[in-house]
Amino acid sequence: MTDPLTASTPLERALALLWGRDTRGSRGPARGLTLDRIVEAAIEVAEREGPAAMSLRRVAARLGVGVASLYTYVPGRAELEALMLDAVAIGRTLPHEWPGDWRAKLTALAHDDWREIRRHPWVLELGTAEQVPGPNMLRWLDSALRIFDGTGLSEPEKLSAIETVDAYVRGLGRLRRPGADRPASGAGPTAASGTATEAATEAAAESESEDTRERDQVLGRLVDFDDYPALSRALAAGGTPYSGAPFEFGLERLLDGIEQLVLRRSA
Amino acid sequence: MTDPLTASTPLERALALLWGRDTRGSRGPARGLTLDRIVEAAIEVAEREGPAAMSLRRVAARLGVGVASLYTYVPGRAELEALMLDAVAIGRTLPHEWPGDWRAKLTALAHDDWREIRRHPWVLELGTAEQVPGPNMLRWLDSALRIFDGTGLSEPEKLSAIETVDAYVRGLGRLRRPGADRPASGAGPTAASGTATEAATEAAAESESEDTRERDQVLGRLVDFDDYPALSRALAAGGTPYSGAPFEFGLERLLDGIEQLVLRRSA
């Protein structure tokens, strides 16, 4: 039941694949590939050549295989993307295992989330797939909810709190994204070798500020900033719009707000 | 100088177009189109058939024109997207004009942002273009900064506060997006008729929760939720993961956090 390659809707097929409900027969020649190798190759392509370059053809080429062969493993591109997204969630520290109280854990979660997004910017660029939860994502979410054990938050509040932090991190990641068509700047090791260094993140941030600088230069030649007094004031004071405000600022505000709620609930 | 169609980098071309630095001669036949009509048509296509269907060919077809003709107006797809994004910002209420104190204004800004994103989900799906600020966006940003006039916030803090709210709204919009490939559910009137009703937003939310329901149904058949105790608890309590937590929850937390900062700064 629920054969991933013949199920009716794409959604159903993606879910069946993600959750490993594979009901294929045992006849025929042995398969030359595994789903994991395909997903790994796809992630490598996205990482190296940018999310826009992630095509089935490239993945097949990297695996030394014809394009059509991939279709015996994966029903289509959308499903592959769903698998990629769940795959990057595999190596992460489970949120409730971070040390400290709920606020420390939540801070660590957000920073980890942020690091992950800076390291794999393509996760924000893929299709609809992030709506399809895989086992790794559910495990992560389950763990994240446990952060609030002991606080007086209601269950929906816990869910919302996690979702809010997630939305903030992803939203900021997209506002700060390096050109989605260009390859990743660092072009570090494969995604499988999860333990990348801080240096990689640093390098990404650096190249981004270079993009930003170029844009601001061109912008300065075209725009009369006297038309935007408040903005000019902010710029003169050293802030850079759409570019430089630190991730931590928003996170601290968000956590302060959640803390107020926790205090109210525990009172 | 800075001719939009021959400038070196795509970024420069996009900026030159956005800021209206058009340096074309006056000879030759009269142009059959205007930039505005092209942008309007592109927005209509994105609105009606979904962001994935927004192609130069479709836009050209809708205008009764050959594809190549568009390239005499716009250097390429990326630049058209930048123009589309700036165009949707045109009808919006300027943030500092909302009534009330800074918190009321900021709340109104966020709700307006949120409505806009629900109405035009494709703005979250376009390419790198949102990094290219146009005149309408800058005007909006300038106005948004004025919200914090009189609070003790520093200029970078003001910028960061705006960016944080924006990141949250956009991030949540993406987490909640209806299938990016399908056309918009409402398929309402053209984008030019900016004053859409609340009903449209309501309808979009409805169709989304239908998607969600289907997914949860399939998921329930595949997943043993005993493996995810905290999640099961939250589900049993009525919360729906990845779907239903209200926009307002996160916004209130965020505003509470910003308010704390404002109080600290004014003390």
Next chain:
DNA sequence: ACGAAACTCAGTATACCGTTCGGAGTTAAC
């Protein structure tokens, strides 16, 4: 008034993309 420069526009070509089809070869089940 008129030639020529400048411009618009469209058809065609190239190089990708995802996906489907059909056939050739291989293996396990009966």
Next chain:
DNA sequence: GTTAACTCCGAACGGTATACTGAGTTTCGT
């Protein structure tokens, strides 16, 4: 041993963005 199921892949279909070429049109400079 036969057959059905399976893997793999070349080729093709319809789609995309973009580049190039050429034909036709308008307006400037004279």
